[in-house]
Amino acid sequence: MKNYSRQREEIIKVVKDSYNHPTAEEIYMIVKAKDPAVSRSTVYRNLGLLVESNLIKQISMKVGPDRYDYMRKNHNHAVCTKCGKIFDFEYSFEYDELQKSIKEQTGIEISNDGIVFEGICDSCKN
Amino acid sequence: MKNYSRQREEIIKVVKDSYNHPTAEEIYMIVKAKDPAVSRSTVYRNLGLLVESNLIKQISMKVGPDRYDYMRKNHNHAVCTKCGKIFDFEYSFEYDELQKSIKEQTGIEISNDGIVFEGICDSCKN
DNA sequence: TTCCATGCAAATCGTTTGCATAAAC
């Protein structure tokens, strides 16, 4: 992410303005509406860069394509493993203790948003 | 999963005997060593069925193919988002409270193994 | 003898890559 680009600027804007965890394809469609010449690879490439620089978060699940989330205040994600819908929620953990325990047992250092909660959502339960 | 099949039996056995969270491909290779005629689709199809009937657990990550885990006692998974390695660990949460909170805020009902912890492992930190 | 599971190959889906061109610095 060394050089500025009009496309990247727009991609950031789109993710930032989306509060529904869009997929790469959805982001591509929105950007394309404004700039019909944009290519899918540009979207993928930039999403990758933005994730690396911690500007956005990438959420992978069993079901469907990855989704992206602009980094705002601390919140967690609960994912429906049937339909792939993502819900935000807030909950304060004993992070310190949990982190320490995981670190000791596995060597892995997790962050607040390194926890994904999976389950079945209301509408899929029927 | 209505009818018995020799192939399924072997697939279950392989996952059960693997303590390293194998991928579908890895499972396929092991089964194929015993039964060269087995097909990849059979492995995929059966893994899907076994996940549905809660005999095994499917773990998806940002990196690489899904991995499978035979259902034993309660343990959690910490995934390295760089190399995809999965570590087991044990930690007792305040599940009831957490579950209730998520349920209230999102409608999602999670189970113990519906929590995946993501971070960077020791060897990838270098 | 009626389903259900299999094997094979082709198709699909999400994503990445190679390469020539265009834009940033």
Place this chain on the structure above:
DNA sequence: GTTTATGCAAACGATTTGCATGGAA
């Protein structure tokens, strides 16, 4: 003028599907 980012199309990896066949109940 030298990078770096783009657009396109082709390649890719993981998984799913359609269809004919073989095995289970």
